[in-house]
Amino acid sequence: MPPAKKPDPNAPVENPIINLLDREPEPLFSDVLLPSPYAPTRSSATDVASGLQEGALYLMAKLTADAKPLYDGLIWRIYSETTNTDGRLQLVATHKGGDAEFRLEPGSYLIHTAYGYAQSTNRIMIGKEVQSKMVTLNAGGIKFGATLKDGQTIDGKPVSFDVYGLEFDERGERDLIVSNVTPGSIVRLNADTYHVVSRYGDVNAVVRADVQVLPGKLTEATIFHKAAGITLKLVNERGGEAIANTTWSVLSPGGDVVVEATGAFPDFVLAAGEYEALARNNGRTYLHTFEVTPGEDREVEVVTSVSELSSQQATINN
Template sequence: MQNPTTLLNRIKDTRAKVQRFVMTALCAVLISALPGTAQAQTNAPMPPAMKPDPNAPSAASQEPIQNLLDREPEPLFSDNTLVPYAPASGSIQGTAEGLDGGALYLMAKLTRDSQPLNDNLIWRIYSETTNADGRLQLIATSKGGDAEFRLDPGAYMIHTSYGYAQATNRIVIGKEVLSKMVTLNAGGIKFDATLPDGAPLESGPVTFDIYSREFDQRGERDLIASSVKPGSIIRLNADTYHIVSRYGDANAEIRADIQVLPGKLTEATIFHKAADITLKLVNERGGEAIANTTWSVLSPGGDVVVEATGAFPDFVLAAGEYEAVARNNGRTYLHTFTVEPGADREVEVVSSISELVSGSSRAN
């Protein structure tokens, strides 16, 4: 059995050894954190890397750097459709040179849901400041489909036309790239004319005039397009228009209000109740026409419908009853006749008194 004093001394020695071990370990950790030690560890050779697994799936590619011209465009003028930026295909005139201004890329379509238009567009860029004549100053133009303009920083008016359809928008541009879509909200109308029996009037003297439906302060309609031929397609903003169709130059005229829908082609067929009438002054029925004759065609109320001079005056007249007045060599000859729809014919006015008496009861 050990002496208690000896046992106590041995316990104290063991405790001192444990404390020295702990202090040595702490010093080793602190030394490894010093800069010199870290640099030494960094310079130590790295273990060889593992070979890649050929069957492992490939990593997703990184997003490429986005070009400024390919950036997400701003909302358009008329709706919220986005358009990509691309070089303009139309010819550009009057654009600002240099890199000190902004770039404006424009596209247009008929409706929100239609495809962009590729041709027949006319773009005009106006400054908001007026010139000496009090008009907006034209800055640049472009024809075709999409258009690109280089503009100095400032405010501009953009006028877009597609046939008779048009839109005007205002834009403020700085030293930036803008991409805009113009929605015209437009459609088209195609005109045709026929006789009541369905016979088309393709080669005849038929024209169409397009007016606005509303009257101005003078009580007149604004003329939008004139002398439109049958078969023509006219592009217009979506609205209701007043159409006047004329067959010939006299009184064969039909009026109608026609609605143009956005993105649609409206086909309008006008039925003319009229006929082509040729007048002749003759000494006897079936005889030769007398030259140097002055003609007047009167309505039943006595109003002058049309006048002409010659041996064979030709008129397109609306269906109805008329009186022909022929003047030749100081004498006046009268004859009443009727026009039937689609019945083109010659009307003879006889100068012989005997013929007039014998033929007064016959319809000519």
């Protein structure tokens, strides 16, 4: 068959593919076309006196330009651009819920809109007329989850998530946006990429990941932890009773202290790897090397008997 003709680069393209990142940005603060000159029939503003010499402002918000307006979960704050005696912007009015109506004296104001941790600030000039504005938050959300090996969900255990911005400040630290988020929770955020830190327990089981939030989308971020719960016991013989008043140190292979505790049954969540348990009791010190396998919670016994310690030493030497 003869070769096909080369396409004409100047020919019109049918159904072109539009890259959303190449589109012109949607206005984040725009007029609202309402069926009547002033849609609200109720007054929801707080701490604002109504009067004939004031302007009327009706506000709505949505996640994206193509989304429906939000009818719950919003917090509106109106600030005057004049500062108070403390040098801060003066809070004029607030409203919680969905759409909001305010009556304001003529002047310049800042409108702060919050939906969870997603937020937007816009400036507006108020006269004696009626204005209706739509705030496009350009926001989405993250739903957090954590698993162990084989997809085993970590339920009912001490797992938490912290969300940071990507940029570092002058001290080399990221801006903390929200902390101690529990698995299954949904956090609303502006569309962006975030640094997520997940902690399983309070020691060294920490996983970090960068997660992207898309406008109008719910991103499910499931963190895979390679860790397990370990309970330490100092015993006179295998399977014996734990000895009280014991001081513990868990060391890394390099000899660094990972965690310390006191008691008969200290328990920790440790990242997978090899450790050495050092137990001190009644003036004596006992050592035992153990390994943490992901997802396998277990007890680690440190035995005080001479025969057991000799057996351990012989195994190490071989």
